[in-house]
Amino acid sequence: MSVTIVGVGRLGEALLAGLLRSGVEPKEIVVAEKDPARVARICAQHGVTAATPDEAVAGADVVIVAVKPHDMAGLLADIGAALAPGAFVVSLAAGITLTFLQDALPAGTPVVRVMTNTPLLVGAAMSAICAGRHAGDDELARTEELLAAVGRVVRVPESQLDAVTALSGSGPAYFFYLVDAMIEAGVLLGLPRPLATELMVQTALGSAQMLRETSEHPALLREAVTSPAGTTAAALREFDRQAVRGAILDALVAARDRSVELGRPS
Numbered sequence: 001m002s003v004t005i006v007g008v009g010r011l012g013e014a015l016l017a018g019l020l021r022s023g024v025e026p027k028e029i030v031v032a033e034k035d036p037a038r039v040a041r042i043c044a045q046h047g048v049t050a051a052t053p054d055e056a057v058a059g060a061d062v063v064i065v066a067v068k069p070h071d072m073a074g075l076l077a078d079i080g081a082a083l084a085p086g087a088f089v090v091s092l093a094a095g096i097t098l099t100f101l102q103d104a105l106p107a108g109t110p111v112v113r114v115m116t117n118t119p120l121l122v123g124a125a126m127s128a129i130c131a132g133r134h135a136g137d138d139e140l141a142r143t144e145e146l147l148a149a150v151g152r153v154v155r156v157p158e159s160q161l162d163a164v165t166a167l168s169g170s171g172p173a174y175f176f177y178l179v180d181a182m183i184e185a186g187v188l189l190g191l192p193r194p195l196a197t198e199l200m201v202q203t204a205l206g207s208a209q210m211l212r213e214t215s216e217h218p219a220l221l222r223e224a225v226t227s228p229a230g231t232t233a234a235a236l237r238e239f240d241r242q243a244v245r246g247a248i249l250d251a252l253v254a255a256r257d258r259s260v261e262l263g264r265p266s
């Protein structure tokens with residue numbers, strides 16, 4: 001399989017590194033990146049070759065586009081005519097719909113849309129994928145195989161992608177926000193900042209690991225920490241008093257609504 005990655009920024013480079021780690025040979029990957037210093041460093045570091053976008057896509061079976069959403073229209077116009085017969089395009093761009101991709105590329109081009117998240121940078125992404133009108137099981141399976149190199153993958157209908165964006169796309173930011181707030185609370189309680197940070201980072205990691213390894217419902221795991229008349233019950237009462245659960249529901253609805261807005265043609 002030959003893969004081209006166009007736009008080797010933060011996510012593009014992390015995906016490149018994940019593919020190489022998973023056993024794809026450097027000679028099977030060509031990159032296109034408009035920042036000259038960045039592309040020189042990437043080629044030296046990862047042993048891949050670079051070309052202009054239209055040259056880079058010409059020999060590829062799979063073209064992964066990982067530029068920012070506002071750069072997508074110009075890029076698709078540049079590469080459309082150069083795509084090899086049978087090639088398909090995988091877009092990582094938030095808010096860029098399958099219809100937008102299909103309309104911007106030559107008629108009949110198979111496209112797959114992905115919503116991933118930044119834990120991709122450490123090989124622990126949550127990616128959701130959906131296929132365009134001209135893509136089928138084969139394109140989805142090959143996309144799954146590529147993204148499995150950097151985390152977990154699920155298939156969803158495009159109608160669920162705005163909700164997925166609100167949950168797992170933006171989700172890492174919510175956990176970082178919470179950990180940041182708890183570190184500040186530790187400092188407020190008189191702990192040195194490095195200690196508060198170590199306590200909360202390991203607590204976040206351990207809690208995530210318990211969710212994954214026990215497969216218990218989070219409500220049961222929370223109950224198991226909550227002793228009668230204890231410290232956890234005192235804290236949870238404050239969360240409920242301040243309607244934290246309601247705020248979370250409203251926040252994710254706002255994220256979903258913003259995703260719908262971003263996906264509308266301007």
Ligand SMILES: NC(=O)C1=CN([C@@H]2O[C@H](COP(=O)(O)OP(=O)(O)OC[C@H]3O[C@@H](n4cnc5c(N)ncnc54)[C@H](O)[C@@H]3O)[C@@H](O)[C@H]2O)C=CC1
Pocket residue numbers: 006007008009010011012032033034035038053066067068069071074075092093094115116117118169
């Ligand atoms: N950051 C996040 O949490 C998430 C981001 N995404 C999506 O992933 C995509 C990539 O995001 P990042 O890696 O954070 O962005 P980034 O800005 O780090 O990387 C984009 C790269 O594309 C390059 N580029 C732009 N136009 C180009 C062109 N015409 N030809 C070649 N290279 C070009 C830029 O120089 C840059 O290096 C975006 O579309 C974003 O919506 C998706 C899910 C989550």
Ligand SMILES: O=C(O)[C@@H]1CCC=N1
Pocket residue numbers: 094165169170
């Ligand atoms: O905030 C955003 O719009 C993007 C989409 C998912 C994560 N970041």
